[in-house]
Amino acid sequence: MSRTEDPNERERLDIMEELPVAVLGATGLVGQHFVRMLDGHPYFKIAALAGSERSAGRPYADAVEWAAGGDLPAEAARMTVQPASAEAVAASGARVVFSALPASAAGAVEDALRSRGRAVFTNASARRGHPDVPVVVPEINPGHLAWAARRKRGGGFIVADSNCSVAGLALLLAPLRPFGIRSVAVTTLQAISGAGRRGLAAMDIAGNCLPFIRGEEEKMALEPGLILGSLGTDGVVPWPVPVRASCCRVPVREGHLLSVSVEFEGPVGRDAAAEALASFRGLPQELGLPSAPERPVIVRTEDDRPQPALDAWAGSPARARGMAVTAGRLRSRGRGLDLFGLVHNTVRGAAGMCLLTAELAARQGLLDG
Numbered sequence: 001m002s003r004t005e006d007p008n009e010r011e012r013l014d015i016m017e018e019l020p021v022a023v024l025g026a027t028g029l030v031g032q033h034f035v036r037m038l039d040g041h042p043y044f045k046i047a048a049l050a051g052s053e054r055s056a057g058r059p060y061a062d063a064v065e066w067a068a069g070g071d072l073p074a075e076a077a078r079m080t081v082q083p084a085s086a087e088a089v090a091a092s093g094a095r096v097v098f099s100a101l102p103a104s105a106a107g108a109v110e111d112a113l114r115s116r117g118r119a120v121f122t123n124a125s126a127r128r129g130h131p132d133v134p135v136v137v138p139e140i141n142p143g144h145l146a147w148a149a150r151r152k153r154g155g156g157f158i159v160a161d162s163n164c165s166v167a168g169l170a171l172l173l174a175p176l177r178p179f180g181i182r183s184v185a186v187t188t189l190q191a192i193s194g195a196g197r198r199g200l201a202a203m204d205i206a207g208n209c210l211p212f213i214r215g216e217e218e219k220m221a222l223e224p225g226l227i228l229g230s231l232g233t234d235g236v237v238p239w240p241v242p243v244r245a246s247c248c249r250v251p252v253r254e255g256h257l258l259s260v261s262v263e264f265e266g267p268v269g270r271d272a273a274a275e276a277l278a279s280f281r282g283l284p285q286e287l288g289l290p291s292a293p294e295r296p297v298i299v300r301t302e303d304d305r306p307q308p309a310l311d312a313w314a315g316s317p318a319r320a321r322g323m324a325v326t327a328g329r330l331r332s333r334g335r336g337l338d339l340f341g342l343v344h345n346t347v348r349g350a351a352g353m354c355l356l357t358a359e360l361a362a363r364q365g366l367l368d369g
């Protein structure tokens with residue numbers, strides 16, 4: 001896809017000068033979705049693709065096992081993979097960095113890039129929840145992004161997206177919050193792509209379910225509070241509602257299914273909850289950002305939805321495919337509501353969320369200078 005030349009489309013997207021960006025971990029699953037979504041992007045242009053020692057120095061087309069759907073973008077295919085170092089990123093001229101590194105490799109290089117004045121949008125959990133590093137879902141807490149960007153540490157800033165299941169959960173809880181939520185319980189059925197390109201042995205998952213994902217239940221208990229929390233003088237004051245999670249890996253390629261039970265202060269009817277979810281909109285929709293889905297939450301009424309096979313790629317327009325969360329099977333029980341939600345783990349739960357946050361930062365002038 002080439003950058004649009006249609007003047008009406010350019011005006012609709014409020015096109016600005018393209019900012020050079022780097023993708024760290026570009027050969028991994030999340031990194032590939034960055035490369036896919038950045039192809040022909042109206043705000044950003046890829047200046048560097050970085051990987052581990054295994055890939056550095058090789059053409060991207062040779063280093064990557066393309067699994068992000070569609071064809072490998074031609075421009076990216078020809079680029080040489082760089083080492084994932086602050087020096088290499090600086091040499092490329094990239095001003096914005098998308099990080100899809102494992103947490104173990106991410107912290108030091110992300111800190112170094114922030115010190116060099118870069119805006120870092122990261123999928124890694126290495127710095128998530130640190131006082132200076134907000135966890136941002138652009139429809140829910142755009143103020144946390146602006147706070148971090150204006151506070152700039154060492155010239156730049158780091159903003160994290162949430163854990164992939166939390167991305168879906170937060171987008172289900174934010175529209176229901178006005179009803180007064182007292183507690184949340186969630187069970188996840190998570191796709192194998194959530195474990196990365198080489199994350200799981202086929203022998204372990206074929207025809208099987210694994211009732212444990214290391215660190216996942218802890219992230220699900222912690223991160224909704226950071227996203228739904230308010231800003232105090234020293235940072236985020238967490239939303240105080242308890243979230244209890246049980247996480248399971250299932251033999252599905254992409255899309256995490258969540259079974260959610262919410263307890264409210266008073267009775268909430270099914271129709272009122274469905275209306276709140278379906279009508280939910282945020283700043284990305286108001287601004288018409290390129291990767292913003294028209295409807296962040298799509299409510300299905302069929303008995304057998306959402307399903308990973310049918311709903312993982314929900315969202316329109318084309319740039320926002322995989323960015324909508326699908327809700328379904330809403331069942332009201334007095335002060336309680338049970339429902340299912342589905343989130344595309346590598347798109348809304350990872351690359352797409354970071355990209356949407358960066359688009360918002362660009363439109364708000366937070367990446368200038």
Ligand SMILES: NC(=O)c1ccc[n+]([C@@H]2O[C@H](COP(=O)([O-])OP(=O)(O)OC[C@H]3O[C@@H](n4cnc5c(N)ncnc54)[C@H](OP(=O)(O)O)[C@@H]3O)[C@@H](O)[C@H]2O)c1
Pocket residue numbers: 024025026027028029030031050051052053054055056084099100101102103105123124125162163164193194195196197198345346349350
């Ligand atoms: N998969 C998901 O659904 C998901 C969702 C949300 C967040 N995340 C997070 O996003 C990040 C990437 O996940 P993924 O699923 O894309 O993993 P992945 O498929 O395993 O890819 C990892 C990437 O990091 C590179 N890398 C690995 N070790 C490195 C090192 N020591 N130094 C430099 N680069 C290194 C790899 O490069 P080479 O290919 O060159 O070795 C590859 O590009 C992780 O922090 C993960 O927790 C993943």
